[in-house]
Amino acid sequence: MAQRLVRYADLVPCRTAFIDTRTPGSTEKENFTIIGAGVSESADQFVHITEPHGFNVGAARQPEGCVNSQHSHETAEVFVVHSGHWRLIFGPNREDGTLDIAPGDVCSVPTRMFRGFEKLDEGVGFLWVVLGQDDPGKVTWAPAVFESAADFGLKLTKGGTLIDTSDGDYTLREAELEAPLSEDDLAQLRTPPLEKLAECMVRFADVAANPASPLAAPGVEEAGLIVPEATADGFAPGPISGWWPHGFNLRLLTLQTGAYVPRHSRREVEVIFVHSGTLEVSWDHGEILMGAGDTLTVPVGLPHALRNTASVPCVAYVVRGGEDVARPLFESGAAA
Template sequence: MTRWTQTDMEKRLVRYADLKGLRNAFIDARTPGSDRKENFTIIGPGVSENPAQVVHIPEPHGFNVGAARQPFGCTNSQHSHLTAETFVVHTGKWRFVFGADKDEGYLDVEPGDVATVPTHMFRGFEKRDEGTGFLYVVLGHDDPGKVVWAPSVFEMAEDYGLKLLKGGKLVDTTLGETVPEGAELEQPPSAEQLKELATPPMDELKKYAIKAADIEGDPNSPLAGAGVEEAGVIGDVDGQDGIKAGPIVSHWDHGFALRRLKLETGAVIPAHSRAEQEVIFVQSGTLEVSWADGAIIMGAGDTLSVPIGLAHGFRNPASADAIAFVVRGASAPAAPQFAAAQAAE
């Protein structure tokens, strides 16, 4: 059995204050309105087009975790993904805008809300209130592929000296970089490709978002107990842990399930292990994660990857509720194995 020391586990912890972002991760980096955004790659390779992007935890998890931080009025340009793109709103008020020309509908979200966007359609997002906001983002699969940009993005990028090579590498001509001999430039999607990236009706897209107030604890969760709730958020199929599919169910494959944990002051979840990857993001409050050889206190905005099979428990040591979103690396997560039950056997 692998022993996980305090040092080992701290390497799997990414604190909000330690995030290393990039302002020129994508081809739209100099487009007015998009030039102040920061892109973060927390787990996995992500979709950044700039090799300077810092990857905090490169270990494959079956999904990627990233983030965007933007000030008021800052826009993330219209793009499409090949795999699931799921947003947890940490801070700020945001608008997701749909269609290649931003004219096919929108959804407004705020802290604690969750929205997931279908593959093969154009979406962008903008920060709508004063101050800086932070979106936590989960992308499906180990290799989420490259971003497909709307035609207008290519036109604006050309005006500001940015070119995108086939394969997804960004070339910044204002820094003296040149297109390598023989290299091909990525081209805007054709009219035929644009038809394949059509936006679903808004009535459908609304089903893929949920307000924080509408996320309800599931009493069937094995983690539920005194002062503890686990709520399903995204579940394309029934979990093996007693939590049913939904409330968000997609027609495309996420490859992961998203849950929300809520612990009242002093509440405890006993030591247990998981059969799949488990990544914890603290939305608000304070969460202690403990295991046989140590403990970590997490605060709002912190991310922790828990090793498969490690017996670990949770406790809320603070006076406010602890709320955390948990990505489980399977569409139908297995039931947790509680250490006490295993010891009794």
């Protein structure tokens, strides 16, 4: 189980993950691959947990004013704001509007549209990110990103590998280079209206617990954040359902001081990210105490219990694999 836990303090960043790594305004960003292959273009990217989950988990950490350049994904990209205030910027040239997100907010950006993001306030902020599928594909960059990167000697192959020509690295010079998108291709990656994109965001203050959740108990609340379709464990679609596939559910779990979820197991993959407070996860012969920023992937079928042992509430985001989620299997005698 210790090998399935990634503590915030142990995260290994990569500062050369993408083609915009030397572009002014983007040099200070740190990228993390926590679970899965991710979408990094650099061999320097460290992967914490390689086991396939049906989705990927990564993160970005940036100081004030730092920008992640305009790009598009072929699978779902979900931002969970752990710290800091951020601006999502839409369109290939940042021309299609913005959405501002704050700690606790969640935004799932639709596939096949350009987005970038910028850290707005003082200090360093952290975004926890879920990407769809085991292979989320490669990033599609806006043409202006290629132009800026070329000024600093960075090229990208069609396979998604970064080449640093300024450093004399020509080992891949025979490879075919990725070219900027044509006007016709750009036209296929249109930004939906901002009022439509508003359906893709949930403010932390607006999250509503589901009293029908099998985990609901005194001091325990579970809310649906991304629920693509009605689930077997009693959640209706929404508030983010999406018109593109996600392949997972995202829930918000809140435990008050002393609150307890009895031993139970899951039929699907479950990844827990602690946003605030502490969470004790226990199983036969062991337990782990998680703190803010920690990520744990729980083995399918493992009976485990959850408890808040601290004097402040615990708030955790939970990813469960699949568009549908089965009811948890509580051990005999445990409350369901």
